[in-house]
Amino acid sequence: MRDLNLHLTPAEGVERLKWEWESERTHYPDLLGFGTADMDYQCPGPILDALSDVIKHGHLGYPMVPDEFYQAIHDHLLKVAGWDIDARTSVAQNVGIYTSSWSVLETLTKPGDRITILTPVHMCFRSLIKLNGRTALECPLIYKDRKYSIDYKSLESCIASGTKILWICNPHNPVGRAWTREELEEIASIALKYNVFIMSDDVYSGLLFPGTSYTPIASLSKEISALTVTQYSTSKSYNTTGLRHSYIVAENPEIMKLYTDSLLRLQLSYGKNIMGMAATIAAYRDCDSWLDELNRTIQRNHEFITSYFDENLPGASVAIADSTYFAWCDMRALGLPPAQLSYLIECEEHMITENGSELGKGGNGFIRINLATSEENLAEGVRRLKHFWNKHFKGGVL
Numbered sequence: 413m414r415d416l417n418l419h420l421t422p423a424e425g426v427e428r429l430k431w432e433w434e435s436e437r438t439h440y441p442d443l444l445g446f447g448t449a450d451m452d453y454q455c456p457g458p459i460l461d462a463l464s465d466v467i468k469h470g471h472l473g474y475p476m477v478p479d480e481f482y483q484a485i486h487d488h489l490l491k492v493a494g495w496d497i498d499a500r501t502s503v504a505q506n507v508g509i510y511t512s513s514w515s516v517l518e519t520l521t522k523p524g525d526r527i528t529i530l531t532p533v534h535m536c537f538r539s540l541i542k543l544n545g546r547t548a549l550e551c552p553l554i555y556k557d558r559k560y561s562i563d564y565k566s567l568e569s570c571i572a573s574g575t576k577i578l579w580i581c582n583p584h585n586p587v588g589r590a591w592t593r594e595e596l597e598e599i600a601s602i603a604l605k606y607n608v609f610i611m612s613d614d615v616y617s618g619l620l621f622p623g624t625s626y627t628p629i630a631s632l633s634k635e636i637s638a639l640t641v642t643q644y645s646t647s648k649s650y651n652t653t654g655l656r657h658s659y660i661v662a663e664n665p666e667i668m669k670l671y672t673d674s675l676l677r678l679q680l681s682y683g684k685n686i687m688g689m690a691a692t693i694a695a696y697r698d699c700d701s702w703l704d705e706l707n708r709t710i711q712r713n714h715e716f717i718t719s720y721f722d723e724n725l726p727g728a729s730v731a732i733a734d735s736t737y738f739a740w741c742d743m744r745a746l747g748l749p750p751a752q753l754s755y756l757i758e759c760e761e762h763m764i765t766e767n768g769s770e771l772g773k774g775g776n777g778f779i780r781i782n783l784a785t786s787e788e789n790l791a792e793g794v795r796r797l798k799h800f801w802n803k804h805f806k807g808g809v810l
């Protein structure tokens with residue numbers, strides 16, 4: 413049995429999009445990667461053991477779905493959120509989260525339909541809506557005193573103007589908020605009033621700073637669950653993105669039927685990801701202490717970057733967060749063209765960040781930093797950002 417401590421992945425011999433691909437693309441030998449939403453930590457030991465066990469058996473053909481897979485999901489949701497689902501009838505597997513979003517969009521909406529999203533949000537939300545021939549209605553979050561909250565008035569008017577799906581992200585990438593029960597109740601009451609479906613991307617639901625709790629919107633009531641598809645994967649919380657495996661929970665049998673029909677059309681219902689299922693079982697059964705250590709580390713990194721900004725980058729700040737592994741950094745006071753911000757940081761500081769301007773309304777002038785890395789990388793990263801700030805900051809107010 414491998415240990416349950418958090419270990420950095422040795423860089424030798426691995427070919428990651430987050431590091432090696434970016435180095436190849438930029439040719440900077442001193443490149444720092446804070447972009448792609450992957451961690452620089454090794455996958456937890458029990459998951460590696462479970463995957464090794466699959467290999468040891470030597471059979472990688474089409475697997476049955478073991479009962480343990482459903483049981484592990486059931487027990488996990490009950491433990492973390494008090495949500496008691498019948499996993500055998502309400503869980504369906506898919507490749508990634510976004511493949512699954514594709515199926516939801518193509519079954520619950522028609523071309524031309526409108527889907528409401530809360531921005532800034534991961535750019536794939538907008539692009540998938542567009543690629544499906546649907547329209548994204550962007551409802552910006554409120555940013556006040558460094559904290560994000562939901563503008564219910566604006567949300568209601570977006571939805572009242574005709575929306576088929578409200579697509580939320582909980583916890584929310586990039587701003588790092590796990591929506592509270594009260595916030596979700598407000599969202600749910602609007603959804604119920606206008607009878608819109610909810611797609612809730614809860615891929616970051618394991619990444620909660622100590623003391624933060626997680627509520628799946630569908631767990632609020634049977635009525636809201638009947639309108640909701642919730643998406644999960646071990647990918648972000650346990651660093652298994654390369655397995656390409658996710659699952660949904662949909663308690664409404666009609667939605668489940670539409671969704672599984674979509675899987676049939678994609679030939680995704682026959683055969684499952686043998687590694688993805690093994691990883692899910694191990695993650696939910698054996699990795700709690702690893703996840704606790706991870707979340708403590710991320711919170712520490714978040715506190716570090718927040719104080720560093722406060723002390724060294726006058727006029728810049730980091731949004732208050734309670735979840736995910738992102739620092740969402742407000743660089744608006746630089747007054748640089750928003751579309752160029754991350755590009756300039758890349759060229760001048762040899763550092764990859766995610767550019768806020770691509771994440772929809774409210775993202776201009778922000779960058780997203782991935783905190784799931786070593787203390788050394790983070791310390792060097794903030795030093796480079798200070799250098800960038802000193803070079804460009806004119807002291808003016810935007």
Ligand SMILES: Cc1ncc(COP(=O)(O)O)c(C=O)c1O
Nearest residue numbers: 449508509510511534585613615
């Ligand atoms: C909110 C969110 N959902 C989904 C994904 C991607 O999931 P997948 O690779 O499983 O499609 C990401 C990746 O960054 C993400 O941030």
